[in-house]
Amino acid sequence: MTLYLTTPIFYVNAQPHLGHAYTAVVADAASRFARLDGREAFLQTGTDEHGDKIVQAAAAAGVDVRAYVDEISARFRAAWPLLQVEPDNFVRTTDPAHVAVVQQILQKVYDQDDIYFSDYAGLYCKGCERFLTEKELVEGKCPDHLTPPEKVAEQNYFFRMGRYQQWLIDYIKANPDFITPERYRNEVLSFLSEPLEDLCISRPVSRLHWGIPLPFDQRFVTYVWFDALINYVSGIGYPDGPDFPRLWAGAEHLIAKDILKPHAIFWPTMLKAMGLAPYRRLHVHGYWNVNETKMSKSIGNVIRPEEMVADFGADSVRYFLLREMSFGLDSSYSPEAMLARRNSDLANDLGNLFSRSLTMVKNFAGGRIPAPGPLNPDDQALADASLAMLGDYRDKMRAWAFRQALEAVWEVVGRANRYIVSNAPWELAKDPGQEQRLATVLNTLLESLRCITCALQPVMPTAAGKMAASLGLEPAVRLADQEHWSLLAPGSPIQLGENLFPRIKGKK
Ligand code: MSP
Numbered sequence: 001m002t003l004y005l006t007t008p009i010f011y012v013n014a015q016p017h018l019g020h021a022y023t024a025v026v027a028d029a030a031s032r033f034a035r036l037d038g039r040e041a042f043l044q045t046g047t048d049e050h051g052d053k054i055v056q057a058a059a060a061a062g063v064d065v066r067a068y069v070d071e072i073s074a075r076f077r078a079a080w081p082l083l084q085v086e087p088d089n090f091v092r093t094t095d096p097a098h099v100a101v102v103q104q105i106l107q108k109v110y111d112q113d114d115i116y117f118s119d120y121a122g123l124y125c126k127g128c129e130r131f132l133t134e135k136e137l138v139e140g141k142c143p144d145h146l147t148p149p150e151k152v153a154e155q156n157y158f159f160r161m162g163r164y165q166q167w168l169i170d171y172i173k174a175n176p177d178f179i180t181p182e183r184y185r186n187e188v189l190s191f192l193s194e195p196l197e198d199l200c201i202s203r204p205v206s207r208l209h210w211g212i213p214l215p216f217d218q219r220f221v222t223y224v225w226f227d228a229l230i231n232y233v234s235g236i237g238y239p240d241g242p243d244f245p246r247l248w249a250g251a252e253h254l255i256a257k258d259i260l261k262p263h264a265i266f267w268p269t270m271l272k273a274m275g276l277a278p279y280r281r282l283h284v285h286g287y288w289n290v291n292e293t294k295m296s297k298s299i300g301n302v303i304r305p306e307e308m309v310a311d312f313g314a315d316s317v318r319y320f321l322l323r324e325m326s327f328g329l330d331s332s333y334s335p336e337a338m339l340a341r342r343n344s345d346l347a348n349d350l351g352n353l354f355s356r357s358l359t360m361v362k363n364f365a366g367g368r369i370p371a372p373g374p375l376n377p378d379d380q381a382l383a384d385a386s387l388a389m390l391g392d393y394r395d396k397m398r399a400w401a402f403r404q405a406l407e408a409v410w411e412v413v414g415r416a417n418r419y420i421v422s423n424a425p426w427e428l429a430k431d432p433g434q435e436q437r438l439a440t441v442l443n444t445l446l447e448s449l450r451c452i453t454c455a456l457q458p459v460m461p462t463a464a465g466k467m468a469a470s471l472g473l474e475p476a477v478r479l480a481d482q483e484h485w486s487l488l489a490p491g492s493p494i495q496l497g498e499n500l501f502p503r504i505k506g507k508k
Pocket of ligand 1: 007008009010011012018019020022023048228229230231254255256257258259286287288289295
């Protein structure tokens with residue numbers, strides 16, 4: 001089944017930062033891994049461009065809203081290639097095609113009486129762009145934005161979300177993998193243990209003009225979440241585009257915990273009302289802090305992906321993000337942690353292993369892959385560990401356990417480095433009687449490097465491409481084809497490439 005993977009569409013009231021970059025990198029690595037694992041994959045991202053927040057941000061910048069959203073959306077689009085994130089589609093909620101689909105869905109749901117008009121008074125958080133319940137407040141404030149919500153009383157349209165509550169509970173209970181990691185599934189079930197209110201899905205034009213007009217009442221625009229969530233189907237040709245059925249059947253959404261409720265409650269009930277099957281899975285990750293503090297403009301500690309890439313390169317940033325955070329839990333960024341990963345894991349462990357091995361092949365084997373003799377137990381142990389690593393890596397990647405998958409790879413990197421020390425090829429090279437043994441040791445190392453390279457492709461596409469080229473290989477197409485020993489052709493040349501991960505000095 002094709003993986004159709006989405007990121008949230010990001011609000012254009014802020015420029016891309018570390019948190020957005022993490023989501024984008026995870027999504028990209030997961031799609032690349034799916035392809036390596038033999039599946040087709042389609043990655044979609046985009047920008048969310050309607051609502052109060054955007055109007056305010058444009059006003060603060062002193063720019064016309066349309067010009068403002070065009071500019072910030074373009075910045076998101078430009079940020080991803082810097083990180084080697086390659087989406088197959090980029091949706092904007094101001095795209096006419098998206099607007100048309102939102103209106104079509106509203107009309108359908110309205111016609112079947114799942115939308116009604118009513119008075120409403122509630123507590124509105126502008127940061128969340130939604131009404132909060134009393135229970136959600138902490139000391140009278142929104143726990144995420146630390147601001148008191150506004151009291152808003154007006155007439156609005158409502159989606160009969162409550163109608164689908166029991167269906168949703170039953171569905172989540174019957175499908176344990178629907179929302180993962182499990183902590184978030186439990187959070188949603190606990191929220192659903194209280195009666196669900198209907199969802200207010202409109203804003204009067206008098207209060208907000210920057211939105212999609214309701215097709216059945218032009219005095220109102222669509223509430224931003226009812227507009228934004230629909231990107232996941234409008235972007236792939238709902239309702240009758242040729243790719244829609246195939247892609248929707250494999251839909252998986254990736255988000256952070258901040259937008260769990262819209263994705264785990266609003267969206268499945270909306271899909272139910274639309275007559276569509278639920279998405280297959282919701283993957284929820286934690287939050288990045290910076291030096292143990294919340295990242296925010298006012299604190300002035302916002303980390304920009306382009307600066308990280310300029311300092312460390314895209315491969316190292318991707319590696320850091322996937323290795324440092326346990327998927328689902330919060331993590332803290334610091335330049336020191338980034339530098340440590342770069343210098344210790346990448347320069348010392350991986351980079352040295354690669355350059356040492358290839359240099360020895362150049363110096364002791366004429367720069368060609370040597371033909372191995374029989375493996376002794378030490379060689380066999382490295383061979384077994386390398387192949388077992390590929391299986392283990394595949395299982396962990398399939399489970400979205402990126403950190404653990406990389407730990408499994410580094411276990412073999414460490415093992416291969418120790419194998420060099422214990423077999424001391426430079427000693428074998430001095431003794432003509434050990435020619436066969438030397439060839440076996442070097443071949444075993446190169447085969448192990450091939451396995452490591454394959455596993456790193458989804459995480460560090462450029463570096464892994466260079467590593468493959470050094471071994472005289474094209475990047476691996478299928479992981480399953482790599483899970484064998486002795487795939488390198490003896491006699492074929494290796495290339496001593498550039499130093500992949502030079503050590504970086506810390507900034508003062
Ligand atoms: N526009 C909505 C989403 C609509 S999806 C139909 C939105 N946009 S957002 O710009 O605020 O992006 C929120 C997402 O950005 C999070 O879910 C997460 O993917 C990413 N992150 C933003 N800050 C983050 C951190 N500090 N840490 C990790 N991810 C974070 O919500």
